Amino acid sequence: MIIKISHKTKYFFENTVPRLIQTLKLYPTSCKNQKVLEWNISSNKGEILNSYQDSLGHNIINIYIKNLNGQQEIKSEGRIQTKNFFGTFFGLSDKVNPLCFLRHTNLTYPGKNIVKLSNKIKKKSNLIEFCHYLNLVVSEAIRYKSNTTNNNTSAEMALEKGEGVCQDYAHILISLSKYFKLPARYVNGYLVEDENTKEYFTHAWVEIYIKDLGWVAFDPSHKKCINEKYVRISCGYDFIDASPIKGIKLNYMGSEELSYKVDVNSIQ
Secondary structure: OEEEEEEEEEEEEEEEEEEEEEEEOOOOOOOOOEEEEEEEEEEOOOEEEEEEEOOOOOEEEEEEEEEEEEEEEEEEEEEEEEOOOOOEOOOOOOOOOHHHHHOOOOOOOOOHHHHHHHOOOOOOOOHHHHHHHHHHHHHOOOEEOOOOOOOOOOHHHHHHHOEEOHHHHHHHHHHHHHHOOOOEEEEEEEEOOOOOOOOEOOEEEEEEEEOOOEEEEEEOOOOEEOOOOEEEEEEEOOHHHHOOEEEEEEOOOOOEEEEEEEEEEEOO
């Protein structure tokens, strides 16, 4: 499948920003599952520098801006050719030991709600079947509802509320997987929805490391492994770690507003 993507992120700053440094992880993953046919990242303000490839295979891009006034727009767009390997990933430029992803963060730490959920789970000897089972358990653990959580909502908090979005499903599955000693990480990307979808957003899912198989991607909010309709962008311990845009503002005391627009379409 060939997928066309356009992602525009707009920042509006109340006052002049003396200096702004941004780190972007907006370049799609190159591997056997997906091939970058064309991709461009631009900003209407500042200097863009291709920096380096990090240990997880992200092509890092930095933006440097001095005395930024008003609005900044970052745009990433292009075409990706994808293949369906039923959730498994091949050819990732990943130099990090999977065991590192047993580490918890504040967003994925297993508290009483995760422990309570884990007590309902029966361990299976077949790890692949067990991971599919975990994915289904999480898919039914909360109800999907927009605008009920935010970037600081942890897996524990989402379970307490009983509702959330794809980000929350991902955090819960990561926390539960690690509780059972399975390395797991958060993935940012895009998903081609059905043709009736009018408004697109970025999407989140989880990769679980299965011995002798490698990283396998599960989408608990859709109750399945990923397929050719998904485009992988970045990964990390949780939403914050995998965030595609991070910035540092120096000597700025004003407010800022954020908006974005995403278009995802299959063209073949």
